[in-house]
Amino acid sequence: MQPGTRYTIRMKDEQVIIQELLAGQDTYQPSAQTKRLLAEKTLIMLVGATCMGKSTVMYEVMHQDKQIQVVGTRTTRSPRRDDDPNRYTYRPQTFEGLTAISGDIQRRAIVQYVVNPHSKTIYWSESADYPGRYCIGDYFSGVVALFKAYGFENIIPITIVTNPASWQQRLDQRFPVGDPRRRERLAEAVVSLKWSLSQPSNHPFIVNLDAESQMAAASVVSVIRSKNADYSLARKTTQQCLDQAKALYRQLTPTDVL
Numbered sequence: 001m002q003p004g005t006r007y008t009i010r011m012k013d014e015q016v017i018i019q020e021l022l023a024g025q026d027t028y029q030p031s032a033q034t035k036r037l038l039a040e041k042t043l044i045m046l047v048g049a050t051c052m053g054k055s056t057v058m059y060e061v062m063h064q065d066k067q068i069q070v071v072g073t074r075t076t077r078s079p080r081r082d083d084d085p086n087r088y089t090y091r092p093q094t095f096e097g098l099t100a101i102s103g104d105i106q107r108r109a110i111v112q113y114v115v116n117p118h119s120k121t122i123y124w125s126e127s128a129d130y131p132g133r134y135c136i137g138d139y140f141s142g143v144v145a146l147f148k149a150y151g152f153e154n155i156i157p158i159t160i161v162t163n164p165a166s167w168q169q170r171l172d173q174r175f176p177v178g179d180p181r182r183r184e185r186l187a188e189a190v191v192s193l194k195w196s197l198s199q200p201s202n203h204p205f206i207v208n209l210d211a212e213s214q215m216a217a218a219s220v221v222s223v224i225r226s227k228n229a230d231y232s233l234a235r236k237t238t239q240q241c242l243d244q245a246k247a248l249y250r251q252l253t254p255t256d257v258l
Contacts, residue, residue: 074126
């Protein structure tokens with residue numbers, strides 16, 4: 001075997017595993033035993049574009065209502081500075097790590113998984129990651145429909161949005177012009193905002209303004225407690241953010257239409 005051949009084969013094997021996981025993620029179903037562990041749990045799914053402050057609102061909700069606990073997350077991405085070490089479990093994106101994940105998926109021992117379409121890193125959860133009767137997490141819009149088939153007693157998707165000026169400021173700080181991740185984050189934002197605006201009129205929208213995360217969290221708690229609200233203004237803010245996301249994306253990729 002030539003020097004470097006084993007490494008090249010492993011790289012190809014990793015790519016094969018990722019492609020298999022991508023192909024199966026939309027039809028994955030946890031085992032009946034796993035579903036039974038979720039049958040009395042309500043999942044609050046905070047959905048929104050990157051940099052809308054979903055994580056901030058999520059932890060504030062948990063602070064305001066002790067019955068609600070944050071969902072644990074397992075991932076092959078590298079740790080970030082602002083990650084909560086009590087929330088994240090990391091597994092290296094290596095041949096061995098991916099093989100172990102693939103085995104768990106084949107046994108249907110996990111609740112769900114998703115492959116990031118851009119970075120190809122994997123996010124997944126197990127039944128132990130839903131510790132309370134009420135659990136809250138932040139999610140890609142595309143997985144909401146999938147979660148409804150995983151055995152939870154109730155699913156409550158809620159869109160989190162902020163005003164366009166604040167959103168762009170946050171985006172520019174985290175993914176400045178020139179950052180290779182900016183384009184994919186803007187593409188994700190467009191998809192997410194479109195999804196939210198396509199939902200029925202009773203779909204909850206919460207505006208998370210700067211320095212007002214406590215108010216946003218209180219609004220989320222009200223939604224969980226089935227209190228009615230008028231979301232028309234928040235929908236308008238969401239449309240403004242969508243228009244801005246499209247404009248920012250076109251600055252990077254003028255020929256693409258989202």
